[in-house]
Amino acid sequence: MAAQLSPQQLAEKHRPTLDQALDAVRTRAYWSPHPEHPKAYGESAPADGLAAFQALRGAPFALDQPGTDGWTGDEISPYGPALGIEYPHADPDVLLPAMRAGMGAWRAAGPETRALVCLETLARISARTHEFAQAVMHTSGQAFMMAFQAGGPHAQDRGLEAVAYAYQEQTRTPAAADWSKPQGKRDPLELRKTFTAAPRGIALLIGCNTFPTWNGYPGLFASLATGNPVLVKPHPRAVLPLALTVRIAREVLAETGFDPNLVALAVERPGEGIARTLAVRPEIRIIDYTGSTAFGDWLETHARQAQVYTEKAGVNTVVIDSTDDYKGMLANLAFSLSLYSGQMCTTPQNLLIPRDGIATDAGEKSYDEVVTDLAAAVTKLLGDDTRAAGLLGALVNPGVKARLDDAAALGDLALASRAVTHPDFPDAVVRTPALVKADGARKAWDTDGSAEAEAAAPEVPYLSECFGPVSFAVAVDSTEDALDLLRRTVRDKGAMTVGAYTTSPATERALEDVCLDESAQLSLNLTGGVYVNQTAAFSDFHGSGGNPAANAALCDAAFVANRFRVIEVRRQS
Amino acid sequence: MAAQLSPQQLAEKHRPTLDQALDAVRTRAYWSPHPEHPKAYGESAPADGLAAFQALRGAPFALDQPGTDGWTGDEISPYGPALGIEYPHADPDVLLPAMRAGMGAWRAAGPETRALVCLETLARISARTHEFAQAVMHTSGQAFMMAFQAGGPHAQDRGLEAVAYAYQEQTRTPAAADWSKPQGKRDPLELRKTFTAAPRGIALLIGCNTFPTWNGYPGLFASLATGNPVLVKPHPRAVLPLALTVRIAREVLAETGFDPNLVALAVERPGEGIARTLAVRPEIRIIDYTGSTAFGDWLETHARQAQVYTEKAGVNTVVIDSTDDYKGMLANLAFSLSLYSGQMCTTPQNLLIPRDGIATDAGEKSYDEVVTDLAAAVTKLLGDDTRAAGLLGALVNPGVKARLDDAAALGDLALASRAVTHPDFPDAVVRTPALVKADGARKAWDTDGSAEAEAAAPEVPYLSECFGPVSFAVAVDSTEDALDLLRRTVRDKGAMTVGAYTTSPATERALEDVCLDESAQLSLNLTGGVYVNQTAAFSDFHGSGGNPAANAALCDAAFVANRFRVIEVRRQS
Incomplete structure (x- = not known):
């Protein structure tokens, strides 16, 4: 594929944002590149977003991903109306191998290009925040303003935060090093070493009903930025926000010269329970999950071939x-x-x-x-x-x-x-x-x-x-x-x-x-405009990963460091 | 306890070494503070080390740790003689609570002091390298030179590497931050935040027969440096090198004003299989293991309350x-x-x-x-x-x-x-x-x-x-x-x-x-004095953590980042 967006163009556009994000996670000071106020998106944005959402309703949601063997979907807005959208249903025996096909090139692109492709994806999502707000509102039941903010800029912040951590973690080891060990009077032992961040395999994101984007983006972008293809399995009641996300990610991958099948969607038929079957496939090496303790525990116990990151129930x-x-x-x-x-x-x-x-x-x-x-x-x-x-x-x-x-x-x-x-x-x-x-x-x-x-x-x-x-x-x-x-x-x-x-x-x-x-x-002692239930990306950790409510925090190094491995090749020089 | 060694003294003595280690893991160039040549330890060191080892033989190995309910041990050197050493046998119902008692002070000491205490421990181990060489030789069967190098400086290097990674990882988030979020014409929202690296709980190190120190030190020091007490369960055929290590660690903890019970020894009676019972105790939150695939898989499956790091069998x-x-x-x-x-x-x-x-x-x-x-x-x-x-x-x-x-x-x-x-x-x-x-x-x-x-x-x-x-x-x-x-x-x-x-x-x-x-x-294309079976700390990764031979690499950020959690306290300011 010929890239319409070169690495250089991506770097010009997004490298400053990545650097600011890296700085923010170090200082934990307030920062966000994603405006919180609906008016910041332009005068016509609210109407455009609503129109875009309405145009999606009552129609099939096409994605040209391999292995489509039918259509499914029955989302009903908590505000009343059925969305009437059908999504492609995937045959994992076709889709999963297709998702692996582009891994080599994605790995070879390196941490910076992967981060920049993720940032371009987030930027395009950000530009459509009003459309996402409608999609989140009519799947989660959140009120509009919350769907807008938590489903839009705050979710994008958490995605960007994950990208920053992933980039930082992958670049801690240099790409190459010369090693020379003195041997007294003899010549030193010398080796030339290269170090490559290599992905684990396909990541499975199992979305939740209440915060499909906010809880979904950290895992999605952490896995993608560390080189792994991501299969997105939304909650059957909250497909649309993640389906839009997958579509945009696929567009950006294609336009930047990568295989769009690095990100794909898996929507289940009623009662099909595909999370359970997908989670134990050998191709799946990473799982991010938000939901019930029962299924979270099941995943941790049974999906032993994968790194499993869960957010489950708790008592606050x-x-x-x-x-x-x-x-x-x-x-x-x-x-x-x-x-x-x-x-x-x-x-x-x-x-x-x-x-x-x-x-x-x-x-x-x-x-x-x-x-x-x-x-x-x-x-x-x-x-x-x-x-x-x-x-x-x-x-x-x-x-x-x-x-x-x-x-x-x-x-x-x-x-x-x-x-x-x-x-x-x-x-x-x-x-x-x-x-x-x-x-x-x-x-x-x-x-x-x-x-x-x-x-x-x-x-x-x-x-x-x-x-x-x-x-x-x-x-x-x-x-x-x-x-x-x-x-x-x-x-x-x-x-x-x-x-x-x-x-x-x-x-x-x-x-x-x-x-x-x-x-x-x-x-x-919160008595003002900050509430115990809200956390800010780049500064607050969401959960600790150290008590039964979640085995990971959003977002720290532990959340990204095990999504890839550093592979060393050493040569006698 | 009154500290005989203050944090300031520790910093003067060891901070330069820590900084060099941090630099080495960044550049991956050759570096080691632990001499490889037996002669570097002084003229009398070989005889002194041998004498010290001989003095240990045929006697009980005292450790004043709580919960001792008997004595056990039947190591036989692969070179022939029985060592005749008995070690305290521990009642975990007494020992484990005692190990938790000092956790608060150890946590409060912070990442730098913990790192420096670990470095002091490693320095004292290093000074006794000839004694350790004998202990490793007569438990693993390694030839003297290998027992000296792999069991001594190379093991110490891997321990120091783990300390450096642990320190680096714990200090990536600042101890405190002021957060101020603009609110247009209104006053900004302001919070004062503190971030503390908090340990998970007691770590269990399950040692192996062939490389008790080399394979044991990364997990031991990674856990200790991140604030966790460490219970050392050696292989019954290779107790002495780790028992010596525990004794030295306890001495250093006491002399630096911490509870010596933060490091303790658990030696099993013949056929007792205590690794299996200890591994699933709720107090045990981290496990490091080197050994058979069967038991490694068992640990990964059953010790679900713990972070489990395993090195198992493989086919090279x-x-x-x-x-x-x-x-x-x-x-x-x-x-x-x-x-x-x-x-x-x-x-x-x-x-x-x-x-x-x-x-x-x-x-x-x-x-x-x-x-x-x-x-x-x-x-x-x-x-x-x-x-x-x-x-x-x-x-x-x-x-x-x-x-x-x-x-x-x-x-x-x-x-x-x-x-x-x-x-x-x-x-x-x-x-x-x-x-x-x-x-x-x-x-x-x-x-x-x-x-x-x-x-x-x-x-x-x-x-x-x-x-x-x-x-x-x-x-x-x-x-x-x-x-x-x-x-x-x-x-x-x-x-x-x-x-x-x-x-x-x-x-x-x-x-x-x-x-x-x-x-x-x-x-x-190794044709000279570097061999495929040798890796150098600070530069080479040992294993990848991404194939069935091991679920972790020595040593990377993923090896340490999940041994502690960052706990945030935010206050309205």
Whole structure:
């Protein structure tokens, strides 16, 4: 293939961005090349994006990839309408060998060219952010603004971050070295050595329903940038955002002179379960997965031929010990609980509040007062349906709604969920979060850890992930108990986030120790416009990779370093 | 504990060495701070080292570690005498909690202090290299010079290399960062962030019989430098070198103000199999293992709570296509086959030689001529018993001798093994290598890869690892067949090393492609004093981590990056 975009052109266009990204991951200061504001994309962009999305609906989504043996797809927007899009269904016996065909040239291109091709792909995705926003909104149920930001610039940031780490990791060893070992009076031993970053094989990206691009891009771009072909297996309810991504990646690969089959799509027929069969194919050497603990554990156990990176369920905790900004704390927590109806892997689930109350700048507040005030803050935040819908989005699937409907059975409701009418999509299932009161007395959760004690212990609802808009206001006997329950929860159940409010330096240190001991990311005293459930690429790590919620963090060197191997050739010189 | 050695003293003493190591892994040029020559350690060092070793014999090896519930040990030197040393046997229910007690302070010490403590440990080990040489010689059966070099400076180099990588990886993220995100006309969002390298938990090092220090130090020091306590479980036949290492590490930890229990020893009673029970303990979060494929696979499958790094069996190949230095090639190969009686994981097993012969600077040589000439080169190299014993060492265990005794059943012997009388140790089992002729016709090994074909195919002896002094001169129909057999062997059986001799640029490129495709480290046209079975720390990678022989390379970023997690604490500022 003749390249329409040469490496030189790519370098001129994108090398400065790559350098800035490399600098950002070193300093961890704020940086992003992807504008967050919808207006930054031009006056006609919103209408153009919507039109582009509408044009995709009710039609086959063509991809000229090998091995297509039919068409499938039945996405229904959480806002109501069926998307009516069918995607090619792939025969892996044809597609996988075709994906390997271009590996040699992709490997030979080297780390910089691969990074620049990824950056061109991300730039084209960025230019179509409004179209992606619609696709993410109508598959995940996110409200438009969140679909725009998290599905667009923030996802692109995480993709770029992965590319930067991949580039950095692959270039730590020089391409060549001369080695000369002195031998006393004899001639030195001399070797000429070359070092090449070589891919592992085909990477499988198993997408999720809630954040198809944000959770998908790190693995996709980390694998591609390290030389591996990537087979994208989207969640059947959230195909479109990743199908668009695959199409753009294939276009860029072709235009830069590489085999477009280095990136391909695998959409499953209803009930087909292709993730399970693809995951254990010998060609698949890397897997990235976001979803349930059950399937994540299955992948880790069975896909032994592959490097497996999983993000699974967890139970996120906020410890409330004391605060010097009671109103700010309540507002911040109310927003965190409401955003995307609590359907983020980072949403707090358990709020641990001392039974005897907490010290605040507004005086002592009892457990009941804190709970009541928090419920009021949520109610106030979501009082207006239009504003509420813009924050909550829609419930992503019937499972979430069923869990929410069952919340009252889990304990006394401090705040009941209410149905919100969406101004534009009357069929959307929009619900405010429920807050359940729970007993955090030590005897409820403090077993000795033995299998017998565990089996005999009563089931504690708040010690399982209750994915969706259900949180627990857990009354603990003391902050010390809260710390122990936090430790127990992170160690046994995992956590993507931990939050805490305290004015006590000693409690702060104790919280840090628990999080360092159990590998959890901690946000302290957030009372303003940063929320515990949000992380910023290039600066914050998403998850730690060190507790049961995820075996990898987004994004660090460990996330990329094992996606390739360094192959050395040494020659006598 | 009051530190006798302060961080400042450690930095003055070792920071320059750490910086040089960091520079070496970047440039991959030759470097080592550990002298290779026995005379470099002082005039009395050989006698002192021998005396120190003799003083250890026939006595209990005391370690004041918690949980000692008895004594065990029955090492017998491959050179004949029983060592008569008993080691503490540990109750893991007592020892493991005690090992965790010092983790907080070790974590808080930070990456630099941890690295410097490791360097002090390595420096003290280095000062006792002659003692270690005796310990390695009389457990592995290596000849003295090899035990000295591979068990001493080369092992210390690999340990230091791991420390350098660990330090580099932990310091890539800054300890703290200020993050300020513009908000248009509003005040920026501001956070103060701290980042801490936090260990995973206790690391288990499962040592091997042949290279207790060389194969043990990378994992031991990588884990310790990243903040993890390390429990050392030596091979029951090769306890002493690692017991000495543990004792020194504990001394240094105590003298630098840390808990000595961060490093401890677990020696098993005969038949106890403690590796299997320790490996699945929840406290064990990292495992390093060198040994059989069967147990390595078991660890990877069952020790799911841990990061598992394994080096297992493989089948190393040398492709012989052509050479412009026939004599040099024969001499180089003869040495490679003889060194430590072929008991290196890097020793070539299969020499693929075209049936129709090869082009050389000494004219065309038929398969039979190459095989005869190579056999003659080995015979000449090992003609003198004293010299032979100094190169071969002793067979490490009866299993190796049994395999060698059975070699004649595997095919025609181009070279029979002969017994060598060791000048100093008449009871040592010293044997020269055997070379077996084998048929490499494509039909012998080229199945279609299906399980049925595999099951129906006759067993091909050279396609299994035959650990010890047995190699195969495999007659292939062409160099193209050799390349295909090489690919098949690496993909299915794994390889720590690949060697090749060719004067053809096209063949060279094809060899490189196979090794890049299948993740194997390639040595080309070695005819001088560098051998395919030797790698140099800071420059060469040992294994690739990308084929079945090992899931990790020594040493790269991937070997260290997942032994710790970066924990972030962010505070509103």
